[in-house]
Amino acid sequence: MNIIISYLDTMFAAYPPSPKLVEARAELQAMMEDAYAAAKSAGLSENEAVGKVITEFGNLDELAPVLGISREISPEPQAQAQAQPPTHAQPQAQGQPQPATAAPQPTAPQPGPPLGRAAKHPPLSLDEAAAYGAARHEADSRLGLAVALLVSSPVALIVLTTLAERLGSQDGEGVAGFIGILILAACVAGGVLLLVGRAQKLTPFTRITRGHFSAGPDVMAWANTLASNEAPRRTGRLQIAIGLWVFALAPVVGAGMLADGWGGLGAACAILLVATGLLVFLPANWAASAAERIRQRSLVPSDQLAREEETSIVGAIASIYWPLTTLVYLLWSFLGNAWGSSWIIWPIAAVLFGAVAAGFGSWETYRAAKREER
Structure with a gap:
């Protein structure tokens, strides 16, 4: 709405x-x-x-x-009539010579449209921009859920293996590990499917995501208004998410200090807090992202936007970061029989990824602000 x-x-x-x-x-x-x-x-x-x-x-x-x-x-008809020059000359007195009509002067050639990016790509209509904003609203809701699933996917594995180890059951550890891996795989599959669905949702707007358009003043005004209207909600969600991410260290520290051998539960709580923060913030970022995409188009050449879209730094890191983290965790746990200590990988990986994502996000925001100042 x-x-x-x-x-x-x-x-x-x-x-x-x-x-x-x-x-x-x-x-x-x-x-x-x-x-x-x-x-x-x-x-x-x-x-x-x-x-x-x-x-x-x-x-x-x-x-x-x-x-x-x-x-x-609508303009006043009277104003239009006054603005029009008379079309007929006044009648001349009888016998008075008609004034010589000046020869038409050759008109100077009018400058054509600039040969820059505005002439290269068709303009973006206000209807298309609004439809793109609505699609981003729905797609970014899926993005938040997908990222939360991917981040929280190892929680069940950590909790089950920690409980099995504390109960002292050798067979139980194997069963707990197997069930935890199944849940992890299901969460990863669900997250990937949501990301694929999000990409399909934005497919009709490929020319916008790749910057193949020119943004007029009305579209720019709409983008600025949309970002301004959603800014308070986005800021509130960001504050909640930052609080959750900072508090995520508390369960790990508390479990390590108060109860020996229950550190896995603290790590699971930390991962859930990080995932919850992402679930809270990412869906609220849709308006700022859509507006920034449209505003960047008027400042940055389209080929550069296309390269930025296709080689997103955070996306490229995430595509290999979490699968590699999962592989290291499983190899360490199975080969070293270290289910009681290998859980430490996840809170460290989550905090590092959050720091990297926040750092690149701040950097991109700073670059956008500098472009607007120029």
Whole structure:
């Protein structure tokens, strides 16, 4: 729904505020909210519902007669008439020679569009931008769940093997390890499937993700409005996530200090806290990511955006980091029979990955801010 509100703000931003326009905006917002609720009740997805509402109510010129604001959004006919030069010369007195008509001067060639990236790629419409924002909203919800599943996948293995070791059952350790590995594989498979579904969700917007478009002032205004409207929610989610990540060290330290041999449970709690923080923050980052993608397009050449999209640093690290961590954990545990101590890999790996991801995220934000200053 925030995408629709941002779209509505952009529609009215081009006109000077007046009581009638404020009233019309409130009326149009109520109509769009009713249509959005009806579309969601009919079983449409977020992206489909937003697209349907924008298609029905996205043209202010067509809605102006219904809202009673035709005069406010259209130029006055009188002003247009005054601006037009007279087309006929005044009649001359009889016998008076007609003035010589100046020969038409050759007009200077008008400058064409710049040969930069705006002429290279077609412009992005406001409807396409709103549809992309809705798709990112839904896709990033899947991203948060997928990353949380991948990070928390070893929790069951750590907990089961720790309990089996504390109970002193040799056979139980093997069974616990087998069940834990099955749960780990199921979590990894679920996370990968969610990531594949997310990629398919964004496939119709490949030209946006690769920067093959030109962003006009209306689209840029919409992107800025969307990011501003979602900024408080994103900041609140980020604060919660940072608190969870910082507190993730407490279970590990507490388990090591208070109970000998129960460190695995502390590690499992730490991993769950890290995964919960990612689940809280990542879905709230959709608006900032969508707006940044559109804003970057006006500042960075499209070929550079494509390279950044295809070679995301954090994504490349994550694609090999967690499988390698899992492999090291399993080799150490099985070959060294170190189920009681190998769990230490996971909290260390989670904290290191969180630090790397946060560092690269801050670096990209800093680069974006510098580009905007220029």
